[in-house]
Amino acid sequence: MDQEELRVKDYLLQGILNGTFSLDDKMPSELVLVEQFKVPRIKIRNVYEFIEKMGYIYSKQGVGRFLKHQRKTLEVVMTGDVSFSEKMRKQTANYKSVVTKLERVPANHEIYNKPQIVPEHTVYLVERLRYIDGEPAALHRSYIIADNFPQIKQANNRLTSMYSFYKSNGINMFHSTFSNLSVSFPNELERALLSCEVLVPLVKVESDNWDKEQNQLLEYTEIIYRTDRFSFQL
Amino acid sequence: MDQEELRVKDYLLQGILNGTFSLDDKMPSELVLVEQFKVPRIKIRNVYEFIEKMGYIYSKQGVGRFLKHQRKTLEVVMTGDVSFSEKMRKQTANYKSVVTKLERVPANHEIYNKPQIVPEHTVYLVERLRYIDGEPAALHRSYIIADNFPQIKQANNRLTSMYSFYKSNGINMFHSTFSNLSVSFPNELERALLSCEVLVPLVKVESDNWDKEQNQLLEYTEIIYRTDRFSFQL
DNA sequence: TCATCCTAACTTGTCGCCAAGTGCTGTAGT
DNA sequence: ACTACAGCACTTGGCGACAAGTTAGGATGA
Numbered sequence: 049m050d051q052e053e054l055r056v057k058d059y060l061l062q063g064i065l066n067g068t069f070s071l072d073d074k075m076p077s078e079l080v081l082v083e084q085f086k087v088p089r090i091k092i093r094n095v096y097e098f099i100e101k102m103g104y105i106y107s108k109q110g111v112g113r114f115l116k117h118q119r120k121t122l123e124v125v126m127t128g129d130v131s132f133s134e135k136m137r138k139q140t141a142n143y144k145s146v147v148t149k150l151e152r153v154p155a156n157h158e159i160y161n162k163p164q165i166v167p168e169h170t171v172y173l174v175e176r177l178r179y180i181d182g183e184p185a186a187l188h189r190s191y192i193i194a195d196n197f198p199q200i201k202q203a204n205n206r207l208t209s210m211y212s213f214y215k216s217n218g219i220n221m222f223h224s225t226f227s228n229l230s231v232s233f234p235n236e237l238e239r240a241l242l243s244c245e246v247l248v249p250l251v252k253v254e255s256d257n258w259d260k261e262q263n264q265l266l267e268y269t270e271i272i273y274r275t276d277r278f279s280f281q282l
Numbered sequence: 283m284d285q286e287e288l289r290v291k292d293y294l295l296q297g298i299l300n301g302t303f304s305l306d307d308k309m310p311s312e313l314v315l316v317e318q319f320k321v322p323r324i325k326i327r328n329v330y331e332f333i334e335k336m337g338y339i340y341s342k343q344g345v346g347r348f349l350k351h352q353r354k355t356l357e358v359v360m361t362g363d364v365s366f367s368e369k370m371r372k373q374t375a376n377y378k379s380v381v382t383k384l385e386r387v388p389a390n391h392e393i394y395n396k397p398q399i400v401p402e403h404t405v406y407l408v409e410r411l412r413y414i415d416g417e418p419a420a421l422h423r424s425y426i427i428a429d430n431f432p433q434i435k436q437a438n439n440r441l442t443s444m445y446s447f448y449k450s451n452g453i454n455m456f457h458s459t460f461s462n463l464s465v466s467f468p469n470e471l472e473r474a475l476l477s478c479e480v481l482v483p484l485v486k487v488e489s490d491n492w493d494k495e496q497n498q499l500l501e502y503t504e505i506i507y508r509t510d511r512f513s514f515q516l
Numbered sequence: 517t518c519a520t521c522c523t524a525a526c527t528t529g530t531c532g533c534c535a536a537g538t539g540c541t542g543t544a545g546t
Numbered sequence: 547a548c549t550a551c552a553g554c555a556c557t558t559g560g561c562g563a564c565a566a567g568t569t570a571g572g573a574t575g576a
Contacts, residue, residue, distance in 0.1 A: 058469075109559055
């Protein structure tokens with residue numbers, strides 16, 4: 049991006065974020081911005097496409113470009129042993145968790161490379177999509193050591209909250225020995241599952257979860273959050 | 283990005299990340315990829331520019347495109363009261379902290395909107411750039427309640443580690459009442475200070491820091507990390 | 517045989533032209 | 547007076563053509 053493009057980007061992003069451009073109006077057309085900034089049309093197009101990839105606007109050929117609805121971010125508390133589902137229900141009335149996968153993990157899956165997961169373990173993947181206001185906002189994969197939960201494959205409708213599931217199995221005290229966070233852009237599968245654009249950064253948190261009383265590993269967890277839908281309390 | 287562009291992007295990014303393209307060689311030219319993927323040159327260019335903005339490659343007109351040196355990420359522990367500088371020195375021999383700002387904060391600064399910072403407080407901003415391998419990797423802003431440190435404005439050379447500074451003032455036990463994390467792209471100032479490209483996501487952590495024994499607020503802290511240089515332990 | 521210069525073929529950089537889509541206004545017909 | 551259609555002016559979408567930079571190889575001259 050050259051200086052001209054950056055100038056246009058800052059103007060448009062500031063206008064989007066501070067409300068100068070409103071939801072119902074069209075964004076200024078490419079030719080309007082060409083006149084305003086005295087730059088070739090291709091530079092305006094480049095900037096607009098960049099902002100589209102960030103997920104702020106969409107375009108309709110022949111009609112114009114429009115703001116997408118901005119959502120207020122919800123707060124995720126990264127520590128403590130309160131269920132994610134409970135945290136979300138406190139902040140919004142429109143939360144849903146949907147199990148998208150419940151399957152035994154094959155023996156050659158990379159999860160078996162994790163410390164403390166031995167080949168004798170039976171591991172099930174439970175994958176859930178978390179919806180806020182009807183839109184996917186987070187993806188939650190739990191790799192569960194299923195040895196102590198032989199009925200897990202029939203438990204599909206009781207897995208939308210893993211904490212609830214564990215509690216119904218008599219496990220009430222949890223702890224974690226590590227929790228790592230990284231940031232990346234969505235790959236093709238993540239864009240599809242989370243319905244997000246190329247340039248929405250994702251926060252990925254990888255951790256384990258133990259039965260504190262029995263000192264027994266329950267699961268490895270990988271959670272992928274859209275950073276435009278959540279902020280995080282450490 | 284249409285399907286053709288995404289196909290090219292995946293091919294190039296995978297090649298970059300798994301080492302197919304090596305540091306000393308040129309990336310395939312635009313025309314080579316045009317032949318290989320059977321797409322218009324503009325689509326190849328769009329993808330290459332995207333990857334440049336992510337910080338992986340750079341170009342030289344008339345010569346070609348090349349990989350930038352990839353760095354191994356360092357681990358930042360987000361909890362506990364160990365100095366960031368100590369954490370870094372454990373992981374790399376080439377760490378440096380440079381004070382880039384030491385100034386009293388004017389009374390109309392937004393920091394005075396924070397809870398527990400009253401207009402009577404004297405607040406100093408200490409801004410430090412953290413260098414890894416000679417490159418800026420994190421920006422650290424501490425808004426210090428300077429009432430108990432009247433000599434702070436003369437302490438420039440003792441502020442590269444705030445923990446060291448507090449310890450030299452007899453404060454040895456710390457705690458924090460909140461810590462919030464968000465992710466965004468760098469603005470113009472951040473790109474300049476951190477020497478990073480448009481599409482390097484930044485992790486921003488905002489927190490406070492208290493003298494545990496005196497139960498007294500020491501500072502508000504804002505830390506901005508390049509996510510291509512760090513990963514995070516919660 | 518070596519050095520220098522020039523040209524051609526390669527590379528990336530810039531942006532304009534044409535295509536496709538849509539909506540609005542004016543005119544004509546009923 | 548109302549409705550329908552056509553044309554024009556607006557919008558975004560696609561991509562090719564030309565500019566600028568560099569390098570390598572070949573030819574010429576010393």
